[in-house]
Every structure is written in structure tokens, then in C-alpha cells.
Amino acid sequence: xxxxxxxxxxxxxxxxxxxxxxxxxxxxxxxxxxxxxxxxxxxxxxxxxxxxxxxxxxxxxxxxxxxxxxxxxxxxxxxxxxxxxxxxxxxxxxxxxxxxxxxxxxxxxxxxxxxxxxxxxxxxxxxxxxxxxxxxxxxxxxxxxxxxxxxxxxxxxxxxxxxxxxxxxxxxxxxxxxxxxxxxxxxxxxxxxxxxxxxxxxxxxxxxxxxxxxxxxxxxxxxxxxxxxxxxxxxxxxx
Amino acid sequence: xxxxxxxxxxxxxxxxxxxxxxxxxxxxxxxxxxxxxxxxxxxxxxxxxxxxxxxxxxxxxxxxxxxxxxxxxxxxxxxxxxxxxxxxxxxxxxxxxxxxxxxxxxxxxxxxxxxxxxxxxxxxxxxxxxxxxxxxxxxxxxxxxxxxxxxxxxxxxxxxxxxxxxxxxxxxxxxxxxxxxxxxxxxxxxxxxxxxxxxxxxxxxxxxxxxxxxxxxxxxxxxxxxxxxxxxxxxxxxxxxxxxxxxxxxxxxxxxxxxxxxxxxxxxxxxxxxxxxxxxxxxxxxxxxxxxxxxxxxxxxxxxxxx
Amino acid sequence: xxxxxxxxxxxxxxxxxxxxxxxxxxxxxxxxxxxxxxxxxxxxxxxxxxxxxxxxxxxxxxxxxxxxxxxxxxxxxxxxxxxxxxxxxxxxxxxxxxxxxxxxxxxxxxxxxxxxxxxxxxxxxxxxxxxxxxxxxxxxxxxxxxxxxxxxxxxxxxxxxxxxxxxxxxxxxxxxxxxxxxxxxxxxxxxxxxxxxxxxxxxxxxxxxxxxxxxxxxxxxxxxxxxxxxxxxxxxxxxxxxxxxxxxxxxxxxxxxxxxxxxxxxxxxxxxxxxxxxxxxxxxxxxxxxxxxxxxxxxxxxxxxxxxxxxxxxxxxxxxxxxxxx
Numbered sequence: 001x002x003x004x005x006x007x008x009x010x011x012x013x014x015x016x017x018x019x020x021x022x023x024x025x026x027x028x029x030x031x032x033x034x035x036x037x038x039x040x041x042x043x044x045x046x047x048x049x050x051x052x053x054x055x056x057x058x059x060x061x062x063x064x065x066x067x068x069x070x071x072x073x074x075x076x077x078x079x080x081x082x083x084x085x086x087x088x089x090x091x092x093x094x095x096x097x098x099x100x101x102x103x104x105x106x107x108x109x110x111x112x113x114x115x116x117x118x119x120x121x122x123x124x125x126x127x128x129x130x131x132x133x134x135x136x137x138x139x140x141x142x143x144x145x146x147x148x149x150x151x152x153x154x155x156x157x158x159x160x161x162x163x164x165x166x167x168x169x170x171x172x173x174x175x176x177x178x179x180x181x182x183x184x185x186x187x188x189x190x191x192x193x194x195x196x197x198x199x200x201x202x203x204x205x206x207x208x209x210x211x212x213x214x215x216x217x218x219x220x221x222x223x224x225x226x227x228x229x230x231x232x233x234x235x236x237x238x239x
Numbered sequence: 240x241x242x243x244x245x246x247x248x249x250x251x252x253x254x255x256x257x258x259x260x261x262x263x264x265x266x267x268x269x270x271x272x273x274x275x276x277x278x279x280x281x282x283x284x285x286x287x288x289x290x291x292x293x294x295x296x297x298x299x300x301x302x303x304x305x306x307x308x309x310x311x312x313x314x315x316x317x318x319x320x321x322x323x324x325x326x327x328x329x330x331x332x333x334x335x336x337x338x339x340x341x342x343x344x345x346x347x348x349x350x351x352x353x354x355x356x357x358x359x360x361x362x363x364x365x366x367x368x369x370x371x372x373x374x375x376x377x378x379x380x381x382x383x384x385x386x387x388x389x390x391x392x393x394x395x396x397x398x399x400x401x402x403x404x405x406x407x408x409x410x411x412x413x414x415x416x417x418x419x420x421x422x423x424x425x426x427x428x429x430x431x432x433x434x435x436x437x438x439x440x441x442x443x444x445x446x447x448x449x450x451x452x453x454x455x456x457x458x459x460x461x462x463x464x465x466x467x468x469x470x471x472x473x474x475x476x477x478x479x480x481x482x483x484x485x486x487x488x489x490x491x492x493x494x495x496x497x498x499x500x501x502x503x504x505x506x507x508x509x510x511x512x513x514x515x516x517x518x519x520x521x522x523x524x525x526x527x528x529x530x531x532x533x534x535x536x537x538x539x540x541x542x543x544x545x546x
Numbered sequence: 547x548x549x550x551x552x553x554x555x556x557x558x559x560x561x562x563x564x565x566x567x568x569x570x571x572x573x574x575x576x577x578x579x580x581x582x583x584x585x586x587x588x589x590x591x592x593x594x595x596x597x598x599x600x601x602x603x604x605x606x607x608x609x610x611x612x613x614x615x616x617x618x619x620x621x622x623x624x625x626x627x628x629x630x631x632x633x634x635x636x637x638x639x640x641x642x643x644x645x646x647x648x649x650x651x652x653x654x655x656x657x658x659x660x661x662x663x664x665x666x667x668x669x670x671x672x673x674x675x676x677x678x679x680x681x682x683x684x685x686x687x688x689x690x691x692x693x694x695x696x697x698x699x700x701x702x703x704x705x706x707x708x709x710x711x712x713x714x715x716x717x718x719x720x721x722x723x724x725x726x727x728x729x730x731x732x733x734x735x736x737x738x739x740x741x742x743x744x745x746x747x748x749x750x751x752x753x754x755x756x757x758x759x760x761x762x763x764x765x766x767x768x769x770x771x772x773x774x775x776x777x778x779x780x781x782x783x784x785x786x787x788x789x790x791x792x793x794x795x796x797x798x799x800x801x802x803x804x805x806x807x808x809x810x811x812x813x814x815x816x817x818x819x820x821x822x823x824x825x826x827x828x829x830x831x832x833x834x835x836x837x838x839x840x841x842x843x844x845x846x847x848x849x850x851x852x853x854x855x856x857x858x859x860x861x862x863x864x865x866x867x868x869x870x871x872x
Contacts, residue, residue: 050737072736081737088734092726092795101727104720106739111720149738295654346835352653353600354834357790360602361830364783364823372821483665486658522673529662529669533648536659540650 001064003028003189004049004080004157009058011041011048011213018044020213021058026157026189031180033200033207033221034193037234041213042193043085046159050082051075062157076106081155083146085162085193089134096122096130098145102152114152121148125178140171144178151182158183159191164199172196176203197225209233260509267512269397275508276405279501281463282485283411284456290495291432291452294344294355298363299485300478302457304370306332306464307473311379314468320383325465329458336457340450348449363482370475380472400470407466411459412498419497428452432495487532490539507531563703567696575695579702579767581808583760586709587785588792588800590756593713594749596722596795598729599649600657604757604785606664609776611637611758612765613671616684619766621677626690630705630762637758641751649746661782668777683772690766698767705763709756713797716749725749726795780823784811787826790833793840802841 005025011018019041026032034042047053049060051072060068062078070078081102090098096118103114122130127144129136137145143163150158160179164172176199183190194200200207201221209217209224211233217224224230260268285299306328313324343362347354386400418425431438431448439445464478471477488507492499507528514524567575587604594601615633618624624632648659671678678684691697716722724745727735735742765771784807785800792803807829814822837844 052733052737071741073739073741076737076739084733088731090727090730090734092730093723097723101723101735101740102738104723104739105741111723153738295658343831343835350834350838353595353598354838356600356654356657357786357830358834360786361827361834363827365827365831368821368824368827370821372818372824375820483658483661486654487662490655490658523669526666526669526673529666532662533659533666536651536655537647540655 005061007059010056012056017213022215024208029187031183031190031204033204034191035207036210040210042210076153079156081150081153082159083150087142091134095132099148099152102149106153118152121151139166157189161193264516266397267516271509271512273401275504276408279408279504281481282488282500284459285485286489286497286500287456289489291428292449297359300482301363301366302460303464304478306461307467310465310468311473321465321468328465329461332461333454333458337454340453367475378472378474412501491535567699572695575699577812582702582706584784584808585804586706586760588788588804589709589713590753591785592789592794592800593716594753597725597749601660602657603660603664605777605781606667607637607754607757608761608781610667611761612771612776615762616765626766633762634755634759638751638755641754645747645750668773671773685770689769705760787830791829793842799840799842
């Protein structure tokens with residue numbers, strides 16, 4: 001059974017169809033790339049599967065269970081976690097407390113248990129200085145903190161929305177390693193949105209391509225990148 | 240299409256209600272419209288500030304109070320009519336509004352909304368209490384003969400003076416509409432209201448626009464304060480109820496919809512007078528307003544969620 | 547070590563507070579009661595503020611509690627002490643019911659609606675002549691505990707203790723994480739398993755219960771109320787100014803603010819009978835413009851500067867170093 005799947009998922013904002021009839025599935029242990037030109041609907045798609053937005057029509061299943069209209073907080077408890085394209089730190093909480101939030105509310109842990117598990121996850125990601133305010137963190141550290149918070153939810157499906165954006169090439173390399181390691185160890189299904197094709201090529205086993213809200217291609221990156229429709233979509237977007 | 244049919248239906252319903260009320264108790268409609276004029280003319284300036292500067296001015300009614308006191312003092316000492324005092328008083332409140340904007344509100348524009356709300360709340364309290372210090376809580380009243388002018392139509396007799404407020408409201412709505420759509424400065428103000436950053440990029444001085452709009456709105460409130468003296472006594476908290484009423488009307492109309500404020504005021508004015516027409520319900524008339532505000536705000540929030 | 551020190555200090559302060567009637571006269575005890583009432587309201591207002599919701603309706607729930615208590619005694623023959631618990635329950639239940647509607651609202655819409663609700667409560671009490679006594683209000687045949695100044699003081703202190711205890715629990719439990727997360731970023735809160743509505747409802751009901759309880763204690767201590775005294779806007783204004791002055795998003799800030807402003811206002815009331823409240827308005831303005839984190843925020847900043855780079859505070863004691871500049 002797929003970890004997460006959608007059938008005919010559609011979201012329309014007064015007139016504009018941001019996601020149009022998308023059907024896809026993610027399997028355990030897989031890293032899936034989600035690519036497409038700007039405005040293709042990648043972020044909206046993640047908003048839909050994580051419950052931040054409700055779809056106009058279609059169906060979302062998590063391990064065979066219908067979660068189409070389940071509120072976001074309940075989905076995160078089931079095991080769907082995500083990070084955001086724009087950073088979302090909780091600025092009045094310390095770094096460690098930011099991470100603890102995921103463990104406390106999604107997993108129902110006590111503060112003591114949550115502290116331990118959050119410390120473990122931060123350690124695993126190489127994130128130190130957990131007593132700091134979020135305002136003192138570098139951009140790499142904030143991204144790590146947000147990944148750590150998502151991991152504290154102990155998800156089975158994780159979406160990373162442009163976690164590499166704003167990082168330099170060394171940091172990007174480090175982040176690719178991190179994502180690969182955490183995905184492998186936890187047997188999660190990971191969905192990665194990225195604009196840098198090098199990252200996608202290195203990190204993912206399979207990609208789906210969105211254009212104007214529609215899924216136009218699917219398969220290994222090497223194959224998809226030669227698909228004339230995909231090339232057209234990217235060139236058309238650039239022209 | 241659906242929307243248009245809905246609008247037609249609503250208009251038809253309102254017209255029917257008006258006819259029924261007119262036939263049953265004409266004074267309800269007449270006094271309702273008069274009250275609506277007063278509400279609208281005080282609420283419109285708040286709508287202007289909310290729509291362009293995006294500040295909920297909880298000291299709105301206090302500017303009205305300051306103008307009322309200024310008018311009272313001027314009329315009392317010089318023995319002139321409030322309508323003569325209107326111009327100088329308007330200038331004074333405009334100046335006061337500008338100074339208050341520059342010294343306080345401007346500093347919190349980038350702060351969280353909480354700070355702005357609490358700041359204007361504090362401004363309102365300070366103004367009321369300064370009035371208390373200067374004038375104590377005693378009510379003061381001036382009386383004028385023309386206020387009691389009335390008309391008899393058959394058996395029906397009613398006061399006509401309060402129609403001046405409806406006139407003021409109409410004038411304000413039409414004037415602002417002209418200003419905001421036809422003049423360069425007005426168009427710039429609208430642009431600032433919709434997108435301050437974009438407006439700044441095309442070279443509009445956002446800060447100056449905010450200051451000007453705030454001063455203009457307080458000037459209009461000042462004008463109404465001067466007119467208020469003709470029909471009501473003045474005391475430190477005379478303006479306070481109007482802050483909430485104004486916010487309610489602006490929220491009902493939808494932020495940025497100035498003509499809508501007039502419609503909302505008519506609904507409120509007529510409903511209140513409808514309750515007052517029943518002897519036993521007179522004391523409950525005030526509640527109409529608060530129930531209305533909560534219903535409207537909740538309705539909007541639910542509809543907003545769905546959209 | 548640091549925490550133990552704080553516990554000892556709190557215990558000493560509590561012992562002194564309890565012993566006050568032994569060495570204070572009736573007038574100072576009266577002032578102390580007034581300060582404690584405002585302190586409890588300031589702390590409870592802050593508890594909801596930690597979720598980012600500004601209530602302008604403190605006086606509404608306070609007044610509701612007053613009326614629930616006095617009417618339960620007068621019309622239902624309830625025991626006065628029990629009526630305080632009853633009033634707290636009524637305020638909590640009303641908040642629970644209202645919460646389903648108004649906790650969908652945010653920012654100015656929430657604030658204005660709480661203000662409007664207070665007006666509705668007031669108008670209802672104004673107009674239910676036979677039941678609530680109308681504009682003239684209602685009078686109890688006798689004050690609770692026969693008006694004994696010490697007993698009244700301890701009653702009020704008890705109400706305050708319950709409030710501070712609740713606020714302390716809010717700070718030490720996972721409620722703090724939930725409410726802070728909601729205040730900082732609702733989207734992030736939702737995708738980390740926080741049921742926003744549930745936590746807002748908890749905060750709203752608890753704080754309303756506390757405010758209703760303080761209203762009941764007040765009315766039983768004075769033995770009468772009218773719509774204008776029960777729903778006096780000062781019960782909204784003063785706590786708000788106190789919390790802001792001391793420092794919001796904490797328990798200790800509003801408490802300190804209440805002591806300072808409460809005592810100052812007693813003095814000012816004698817000096818300037820009309821308009822002494824101007825001080826509150828001006829304090830609100832000054833705090834918002836120049837010290838948004840209140841006196842405690844200023845103190846913390848000063849300590850941090852004096853302490854230099856090696857900043858104190860540890861992860862195991864998250865609550866007291868919580869508030870950074872926004």
C-alpha cells in the first residue's frame with residue numbers, strides 16, 4: 001500500500017486553478033522530487049496534502065485512509081509533516097522548544113520526553129546552541145531547526161519545501177547528506193521541492209513535474225528531464 | 240449572475256420593509272434615517288483611516304469629543320453659532336490629528352497590530368481623562384431654536400433639523416468618492432492603501448499620505464463634533480460610544496467600502512428606532528447595535544473562511 | 547539552585563501576604579484588596595494574551611460574575627461562599643459557549659467583539675428590572691463574613707492565589723508551548739499537531755472563569771452592585787495598563803505592574819478626584835512607544851548588557867527568559 005496518494009486532486013482559487021486533477025503516490029523509503037516552473041502549484045500541492053488548504057475536489061489517502069478533509073493538526077498526528085518555503089520559526093520559543101513542539105503535540109509526549117527526543121534529533125542534524133533565541137540563528141541553522149521540528153513529529157511522510165534555497169554550495173552539500181541520511185534511517189517517504197536541478201538529480205529516485213497545476217510527467221529524473229513536454233514547460237516559462 | 244440576482248432580491252426585501260414601516264409608523268423611518276446620517280457621518284472618517292492607514296483608531300470618538308468641547312467653548316465665549324465655529328474647530332482637530340499621528344501612531348505602524356490597538360486605546364483614555372481634569376464630568380449644553388423645527392403633514396408631525404446629519408453624510412460620501420477617484424492626491428492615497436510598498440516604489444510619499452489622510456479624517460470628525468453640539472450635551476465620554484458604533488459600521492460595510500457605511504448606518508438607525516417604537520422595548524434598543532456587530536463580524540469571518 | 551531560590555522567595559512573600567491583617571488597619575487592607583483584585587484581572591488578561599488574543603472584555607466577565615453571585619444569593623438563597631464558585635462556573639460556561647463563535651475571530655475583530663459582548667451583558671442587566679434590579683442594581687442584606695476586614699482580605703487573597711496558580715501552570719506546562727506557538731505562527735502550530743481552537747478555548751474559558759470569580763468576590767465583599775459599577779470600564783482599563791507596564795507574556799510582570807499602579811492610583815485618587823485615570827492612559831502610550839516589553843523587559847535588557855556575552859538562563863528554566871524583542 002502507498003504511504004500517501006491522491007486521486008484527481010484539484011484546488012481552485014476564485015477562477016484560478018492552482019492544482020488541477022493531480023493523481024500520484026509515494027512509497028515507503030522513497031525520496032520523490034516535485035519540480036516545475038514558478039507558479040506551477042508545487043507549494044499549493046503540499047498545502048493540500050498537509051491540510052493547510054482544503055481541496056476543491058479529489059481525494060487524499062494516507063496508508064489507505066481517507067484524509068481529504070482532515071484538519072492539519074490531525075494529519076501531523078497521523079504522520080504527515082512538512083517544512084515551509086518561507087521560514088516559520090516560533091520566535092518567542094528557544095531553539096530546543098521549537099523542536100519540542102512537534103514532539104509534544106503530534107506525539108503527545110510529556111515535556112521531559114519531548115526534550116530528550118528533541119535533543120536527540122538536533123544532535124543528529126548537527127544543530128547546537130539549543131538554548132538560543134531563533135533570532136540568533138543563521139539561515140542554515142533555521143532550516144535545520146525546522147527540519148528537526150518536522151522530524152520531532154515522527155512522520156512517515158515528510159515534505160521539504162525548498163530547504164536548500166538560500167544556502168551556499170557547501171551548505172547545500174551538507175543538507176543533501178542530511179536529508180538522505182534521515183530519510184534512509186527512518187524509512188520515510190520524503191517529498192522534496194527544489195529549483196536546483198543538481199539537487200534533484202542527486203537526491204531523488206523519482207520526480208513528478210507540475211505545470212500550471214497539472215501533472216505532466218513522472219519518472220526518474222534522467223528520463224523526465226529529456227521529456228519534450230517538460231523541456232517545453234521550462235523553456236516556455238523562461239521565454 | 241447569481242450575485243446579481245441576490246442583490247436584486249436584497250434590494251427588493253429592503254424596499255418592501257421600508258414600505259411596510261412607512262405605512263405603519265412613518266416616524267420610525269424618518270428618525271431612523273436621521274440617526275443613520277449621524278452614525279454614517281461619524282463612521283466614514285474611521286473607514287477612511289482603516290482603509291488607507293490600516294489603523295483601528297480606538298480614540299476616534301475622543302476626537303469628536305475634543306471638537307465638541309472646542310465648539311462649546313468658542314460658542315459660549317463669543318456667543319456665536321456652532322456652524323460659524325465649524326471651520327476653526329475643524330482646523331484645530333485636523334492639526335491635533337496630524338500631531339497625534341506624527342508623535343504616536345506613526346511609531347507603531349511597523350509594530351504588531353496589538354501595539355496599535357492598545358496605543359489608540361490609551362490615546363482615547365488619555366483624551367477622555369484630560370477632559371475630565373479640565374471640565375469635570377458635568378454635562379454642558381447649548382440650545383438653539385432652529386433645532387426644534389418641525390413639519391406637519393396631515394396628522395404626522397416630526398422634527399426636521401436632524402436631517403442635516405443625513406445631508407452631511409451624503410456630502411461626505413460623495414465628496415470622498417470624488418476625491419479618491421478623480422484627484423491625483425486621492426488616487427495616490429488609494430494606491431497607498433492597497434499596497435504601500437508598491438506605492439513607495441512609484442514615488443508616492445507613503446508617510447506623508449498617511450499623515451494627511453489621518454488629519455483629513457480627524458478634520459471630518461471635528462466637523463461632526465461641532466455639529467453634534469447643536470443637538471446634544473457635551474461631557475468627557477460623549478464620543479466614546481461612537482468609536483464602537485463607527486467600527487461596527489465600517490466592519491459591516493467591509494473595509495474600503497465607504498458608500499457601504501451609509502447603507503449599514505441606515506440598517507442600524509432604522510432597526511434601533513423600530514425597537515424604540517415598542518414602548519416596553521425602548522431600553523433594549525441599544526442592544527440591537529451590539530448584536531448586529533457581532534452577527535456581522537461572525538458572518539464575515541465564516542464567509543471569509545469558505546472563500 | 548535558581549529555581550529553589552525563587553520558590554523560597556515566593557513562600558516568604560506568601561507568608562507575609564497572609565499575615566498582613568495582623569499588623570495592618572482597615573484602610574490599608576481595603577487598598578490591598580483593590581490592588582489584589584486588579585492584579586488577578588491583569589494576570590488573567592495576560593494569560594489569554596499569551597495566545598495573541600487581546601480581550602477588551604475583562605469587565606464583561608467580571609460583571610457577569612458579580613451578577614451571577616449576588617443574584618444566586620438573593621434570588622436563589624445560595625450560600626455566599628458557594629455563590630463565588632457558582633459565579634466562576636457561570637462565567638466559564640458562558641465563555642465556553644461564546645468561544646465556539648468568537649474564537650474564530652482574530653486581531654481587531656476579536657478585541658472589538660469582546661468589547662461588544664461586555665456592552666450586551668451590561669444592557670441586559672440594565673433592562674431586566676425584576677430580575678437584576680435594573681439600573682439601580684441590587685443590594686445584599688449583609689456582606690459576606692459579616693464584613694470582617696481580615697476575612698474579606700483573605701478571601702480576596704485566595705482568589706488571587708488561584709489566579710496566580712493557574713498562570714503558573716500555564717507557564718510551566720505544555721500550554722505555554724501551545725499558546726506561544728499560536729501567537730507566533732498559526733500555520734506552523736497547525737502543522738505541528740496543535741489544535742488551535744482547543745487551546746484558545748482552554749485559555750478563554752480559564753481566564754473568563756477567573757475573571758468571573760474575582761467579580762463574585764468583589765460583589766460579596768461590597769454587598770451591592772449596579773450595571774455601571776459591575777461593568778465599569780476601569781476593570782478592563784486598569785488591568786491592561788498594569789500588565790503592559792510590568793511586562794506582558796509573564797506572571798510576574800502583570801503582578802509588579804499591579805502593585806505599582808494600584809498603589810499609585812490610590813494616592814492619585816485622593817489628590818485628583820476627577821481624571822486621575824489620565825495616568826493610566828499616558829502609561830499605556832509610553833509603554834507601547836518606548837518599552838514594549840514593560841519594566842521587566844527593560845530590567846532583563848539591562849541585566850543582559852551588564853552580563854555581556856555569557857548570557858545567563860538555561861534550557862531547563864525556559865519560562866523566565868522567554869520574552870525577546872520582536
